[in-house]
Amino acid sequence: MEHTSDASPRDLRTAADAVLARLVGDESGTARLREDQWRAIEALVADRRRALVVQRTGWGKSAVYFVATSLLRARGAGPTVIVSPLLALMRNQVDAAARAGIRARTINSSNTEEWESVHEEVAAGEVDVLLVSPERLNNPDFRDQVLPKLAAATGMLVVDEAHCISDWGHDFRPDYRRLRTMLADLPDGVPVLATTATANARVTADVAEQLGTGAGGDALVLRGPLDRESxxxxxxxxxxxxxxxxxxxxxxxxxxxxxxxxxxxxxxxxxxxxxxxxxxxxxxxxxxxxxxxxxxxxxxxxxxxxxxxxxxxxxxxxxxxxxxxxxxxxxxxxxxxxxxxxxxxxxxxxxxxxxxxxxxxxxxEAIWQYFASVAFPPEEQVRRTLDVLAHADRPLSLPALEPLVELRRTRLETMLKVLDVDGAVRRVKGGWTSTGMPWSYDAERYAWVARQREAEQQAMREYASAAGxxxxxxxxxxxxxxxxxxxxxxxxxxxxxxxxxxxxxxxxxxxxLGRPGVDVEPRRMWPTGLPAAGVPLKGRIPASEQSSPGRALGRLSDIGWGNRLRPLFATGAPDGPVPDDVFDAVVRVMADWARGPGGWASGEADAPSRPAGVVTVPSCGRPELVGSLGRRIAEVGRMPLLGSLVYTPESPDRLSRTNSAQRVLGLHQALAVPPELAGELASAGGPVLLVDDLTDSGWTLAVAARLLRGAGAEGVFPLVLAAQG
Incomplete structure (x- = not known):
């Protein structure tokens, strides 16, 4: 790329202020850049340096890269590539760029139908700014075909929300780690700008170090005061x-x-x-x-x-x-x-x-604990995944991996993205493969991040109670x-x-908030990959094996009944009979359910039959809670308590809750209809209420419904105390 630097600093500053005036809609032309904004632009345009700008929200970080883009494009540079995780911001910035005469386009998950035309426009030189969402960086086609060409032709790279690059940042995102490779592969003389409003000293140093990997050496760091006077x-x-x-x-x-x-x-x-x-x-x-x-x-x-x-x-x-x-x-x-x-x-x-x-x-606090529970997995689970991929004869997709590893899909995907950037696995068409490269589990780093999260939570407690x-x-x-x-x-x-x-x-x-009752939708499709794990279930669940839509008293994430139910399910909470106020609310749910649209007491011509009995799901952790709930429902509803499903003698010691495939695999081996319950179902002559304490993924209810329908139940209506999520 040919670099021209014939403009004096004064001429360059005048041109920069003129672009700013267009950007902010200042027809008088009196708008002027802040001194730190100008320092960053001068470093990017005149010196072709790498810069990290840590400034409060509203300071004008986007003005820096739009003004620099306009000046660089006027000097013959290629398009600016902005990596940003924020779809809302992308839409705002396309409009802002247009005011300054800058042609901006985006590639993200919400505009897949435009990707091909955007690529063509970039190749034709018709795009000044390309905003890319970070998940594109890990897409095999984009990574292998588009990204190398983009890196070779780009006039400037902008990393927005740059704290996401750092493991130590509050919002670390694995997709962003692909930028480390891109930064190292950029041609000499391509300026790089990283921006964020939220980086403490450690994150600032980490990001600056990563930026400094290029030929330009150390990155310029511009960090301002973070007060917001408004x-x-x-x-x-x-x-x-x-x-x-x-x-x-x-x-x-x-x-x-x-x-x-x-x-x-x-x-x-x-x-x-x-x-x-x-x-x-x-x-x-x-x-x-x-x-x-x-x-x-x-x-x-x-x-x-x-x-x-x-x-x-x-x-x-x-x-x-x-x-x-x-x-x-x-x-x-x-x-x-x-x-x-x-x-x-x-x-x-x-x-x-x-x-x-x-x-x-x-x-x-309970919500904080939940989000903390999805941190990077323990080494044993990581090694298990690497071993499965190493012995596979083809790439494995996430659905194909789920029956073989005990990780939820979102956590599994996040882990694989980290391993991808670490070089241990590679995402290809059709899924993920092992590279065979050695990989070490950085237990010290993961433990530090966990401690940092705990320190942040304590700081929020202190903020809420602060006297200063x-x-x-x-x-x-x-x-x-x-x-x-x-x-x-x-x-x-x-x-x-x-x-x-x-x-x-x-x-x-x-x-x-006291109004009880939320819908519990039945599962309609089995997880993929079960036949390969020895479970003959696949595709759509036949209507004759499904449950009907069910009800829960509330969600654990609710601010109403969730707050009342959460202590019952907290780690270490004692088992005991269902509390009276909770049961009274369950009775209200049942009454509303029966009289509501499609309910058995609604009087509608196609309404289902009234439940002929109650069946409970066995519980290892809360047997008294589930048992008392089932008994009291049967008493109030004047229905027989038909019995309970049972766990088979060969049941695994612990039923996996990590992902759908593992959950169904365990339940298929564990749950059974005992002979005495089968006899009661045969003589009941109608649908049953299936009672449980908690539904998370919905698979326990799905497998139980299949068993009960197979044993003669005309229908299954799930009724649970709490739904997760």
């Missing part, structure tokens, strides 16, 4: 979930402008959204389950202030760009102060004052040496909100 932080402790929900309903309209209400789980986001709508608030839900078209609509509605708030999980992430966002409320506490700082940083970028409020919940400045606390967590009291937070300036809620709204919130 943000007024606060914490409000309320007695329970109903009070938090009622407080939101009472006070949402008082919060400035429009904003985001973050929740920790999808279930909580859906519950909060439903209740706020009932109370007349214009809000929309935004989670990992939200369809892409609905996400786009929700983003547009918030940008246009057609909704007061998006009720969102971390699926909204850091990448939503709305400068006038007036507030961020957290309905539940994130597990990391660094992640919290990043999320609240979406507010107040273009306004003088924005409210940031944390409403901690009783369920927070909250912004200073967050800045110190990010190793900001200029951290000082902000004068704005509730501890510095006094609380701005009190805990009062109106009685009627609180009663309504309690009623909403």
């Amino acid at each position: 943000l007024a932080l606060g914490v409000l402790r309320l007695p329970d979930a109903a009070h938090r929900l009622a407080w939101l309903a009472d006070h949402l309209a008082e919060l400035p402008g429009s904003g985001i209400v973050y929740t920790l789980t999808v279930a909580a986001a859906e519950e909060v959204t439903a209740y706020l709508r009932q109370c007349g608030h214009e809000v929309a839900s935004y989670t990992g389950r939200t369809e892409d078209a609905d996400r786009r609509q929700a983003e547009e509605d918030l940008l246009a202030n057609r909704v007061k708030a998006l009720v969102a999980t971390s699926a909204l992430g850091m990448g939503f760009d709305k400068p006038d966002l007036g507030f961020v409320v957290h309905f539940g506490s994130p597990s990391s102060p660094i992640a919290y700082y990043q999320q609240v940083g979406r507010a107040g970028r273009g306004v003088r004052h924005a409210e940031v409020l944390l409403l901690p919940g009783a369920e927070d 400045c909250r912004m200073e606390f967050l800045r110190r967590q990010l190793d900001d040496e200029e951290a000082a009291p902000c004068g704005r937070c509730d501890n510095c300036a006094g609380p701005r909100f009190d805990a009062k809620v109106s009685a009627g709204v609180l009663d309504a919130a309690r009623g909403e």
Whole structure:
């Protein structure tokens, strides 16, 4: 690539400011870059260096790479490649680039139909900026065919949310590790920019070291103070979930402008959204389950202030760009102060004052523990996977691997991505293969990361109870040496909100959260790969072997019944009879179920027959809970207790819960219909209620239903206390 450097620093600065003016829509042309922005652009364009910019949200990191792109393209450089995990940000940035006359396109999971045309446009030189999602870097076709050409032709590489590269970062993502190879393979003289708003000293050093692997030597690090003068932080402790929900309903309209209400789980986001709508608030839900078209609509509605708030999980992430966002409320506490700082940083970028409020919940710690449980697997499980791949005569897909290893699919995939970058496995068409390369388990690193997560959780506890400045606390967590009291937070300036809620709204919130019953959909397809493991089950489950849709009292991730049920299923919780308040709620679920659409007491012509009896699922951990639940349901429903399924003598000591295939494999060997229950089923002459304490994957209910239907039950209606997820 030919580099021209005939422009003087003054001319280059003038050209850079002109691009900025177009980017921000400043027709007067008076917009000027900050000095650190200019230092980064000069390093990238004039010196072709590598730079790491660690600056607060709203500082203008995207202006750096758009201005640098325009200047580099004017000098004949190839297109800029931006790796970003944020679909919302991608959409924002395509629009922003267009204002500056920069042609931007994206390649991500939501626009697969455009990939071919985008590749053609890049090859034809018609694209100035290509935004790529990190999962593309691990796609075999993209990695082997597109990425080498892109690396050879790119004019600048931008790594957005660069803390994701680092194992030590709060949001480490295996897909990002592919960038280490790309950085090392870039031709000499190709500038690289890494940006993030949330990197402490260790992460900054780690990312800078990785950037410095190129021919240019050490990377330029530009790290600024992380204070956000527009943000007024606060914490409000309320007695329970109903009070938090009622407080939101009472006070949402008082919060400035429009904003985001973050929740920790999808279930909580859906519950909060439903209740706020009932109370007349214009809000929309935004989670990992939200369809892409609905996400786009929700983003547009918030940008246009057609909704007061998006009720969102971390699926909204850091990448939503709305400068006038007036507030961020957290309905539940994130597990990391660094992640919290990043999320609240979406507010107040273009306004003088924005409210940031944390409403901690009783369920927070249990949710933290769940997410911590999906960390990098123990060495034994990793070695088992490597051994399976080493002895396979073909690439193995994730569904083919599941029956052979005890890991959930998402955790298995994450592990394989790490092993791929480490060189131990390789993703190819058709699945994964072993490279045969030696690999060592870095137990020290994984243990350190686990300890770091625990330290972050403790820091969030301290943040919520801190008597000192909250912004200073967050800045110190990010190793900001200029951290000082902000004068704005509730501890510095006094609380701005009190805990009062109106009685009627609180009663309504309690009623909403106290309403029991969620649907439990039956499994309809067996996991793939079972015949290879000796289980003759595959494809669609025949209707004659399926259960009907069932019911659960609540989800463990709910903010209503979840909070009541979670202690029953906590590690080390004692077994015992079903509590009276829980059973009373189960009776309400049964009554609503029977009278509801399609229920056996609905009076509809095609309604199923009334259950002829109750069957329980055997429980190793909570036999008294399940047994008492089954007995009391039979008594209240005036049905016979027909008996229980049993575990066979040759059952494995522990039924795997790690993935679908392993779970079905174990259940197929373990569960059986004893002769006395088979006799009762034959004489019952109708469907049965299948009672269990907890459903996680749904496979226990599916295998039990198949056995009961095979033994003569006309139908199976699952009824469980709690659903996981």
